Amino acid sequence: MLLCDIGNTSLHFYDDEKGEYKESVVAFDPSTFLEKVYYISVNAKLSKELKNLDNWIDLAPLIQRNKYYETMGIDRIFAVEATSHGVIVDAGSAVTVDVVRDGVYEGGFISPGKHAMQKCYSDISPALEYPFNFELNQKNLAKNSQDAISYGYLKLLASEICSYDLPIILTGGDAEEFAQLFFDARVNKRVLFEGMQKIIEQVLEI
Amino acid sequence: MLLCDIGNTSLHFYDDEKGEYKESVVAFDPSTFLEKVYYISVNAKLSKELKNLDNWIDLAPLIQRNKYYETMGIDRIFAVEATSHGVIVDAGSAVTVDVVRDGVYEGGFISPGKHAMQKCYSDISPALEYPFNFELNQKNLAKNSQDAISYGYLKLLASEICSYDLPIILTGGDAEEFAQLFFDARVNKRVLFEGMQKIIEQVLEI
Known part of the structure; x- marks a missing residue:
């Protein structure tokens, strides 16, 4: 399973087999990925682009947002969900x-x-x-x-x-x-x- | 008795009768003062000038400096001395x-x-x-x-x-x-x- 935490300057991937690695936002082309990628993103521009790709699955809507406050960063929320x-x-x-x-x-x-x-x-x-x-x-x-x-x-x-x-x-x-x-x-x-x-x-x- | 706390941009005076008042460093001429002024200063340029005037008395040398640390501001030291x-x-x-x-x-x-x-x-x-x-x-x-x-x-x-x-x-x-x-x-x-x-x-x- 491939996971991705998308920031404003880099993408942080986690793969069960390959472990962790980072890619720069500049060189990134999401259409080269054929497998499913589960992601969270604070990068509005990339988020918009990924909405058109069926194999990129945004995890943010799966969260019960009312447990958290409105402006709380999605990365912070997922770290809390782990605990x-x-x-x-x-x-x-x-x-x-x-x-x-x-x-x-x-x-x-x-x-x-x-x-x-x-x-x-x-x-x-x-x-x-x-x-x-x-x-x-x-x-x-x-x-x-x-x-x-x-x-x-x-x-x-x-x-x-x-x-x-x-x-x-x-x-x-x-x-x-x-x-x-x-x-x-x-x-x-x-x-x-x-x-x-x-x-x-x-x-x-x- | 006239007291003065000399900063880099302003001089803060305290007079038993007149109370507190401030003057800008720019407009300040120490030779216009005829009475004794007891002062502390963090302003190196003004301190040098005041050394030549007998009625301006620097209080910093009167402090037991070994109670404090070397780089501690003289204003902080005098506030502590009051307490x-x-x-x-x-x-x-x-x-x-x-x-x-x-x-x-x-x-x-x-x-x-x-x-x-x-x-x-x-x-x-x-x-x-x-x-x-x-x-x-x-x-x-x-x-x-x-x-x-x-x-x-x-x-x-x-x-x-x-x-x-x-x-x-x-x-x-x-x-x-x-x-x-x-x-x-x-x-x-x-x-x-x-x-x-x-x-x-x-x-x-x-």
């Missing part, structure tokens, strides 16, 4: 945090991603232009500028995530780096594809 | 948070200010371009985009500040707005001048 009890932290250009407890979605929040936050501090003052210290001692308040911004970003985020007392699942491009903030967290880069598989099994009964 | 037991939150272009417990400086951290953080979110995606909701219900995770970013910024900051279980003192241009986040917080826009007065009394014995 019955835990906090899903997707660390990319933004850090999205979503809480599922005993099968019920409780809500979430959004922090800026690592790169956006670093730019934010350095735009305020060149004196705050440091890389974040992911090995920060979270027990002590900061006594130097690098730790002061690292604490302001990472420690506050980690405290909030730990406060739910739930298993922590990290996904997204910066998952490994953020995993250093937690005593016990699982990195799972395929959580979104697991959500897609679950919906395909439950709703399409495949 | 023997509390959290000082200075909400301006950055939000600096400093903790003093029983007269001992424990350290602090730095979050981006309101405007910088709003720009940070909207630079990530136009879908995150919202003003922050300072009246956010901090007890529930967010279920809409505006609350999702407000929670990610304001709730995380408020939780950390409340966790010290100390009196909260808010200062800086956005103090009143941030005060809405706390059940019990005191806005004191003069805390830096109080620190200056305290040092003048203790060290200069005036």
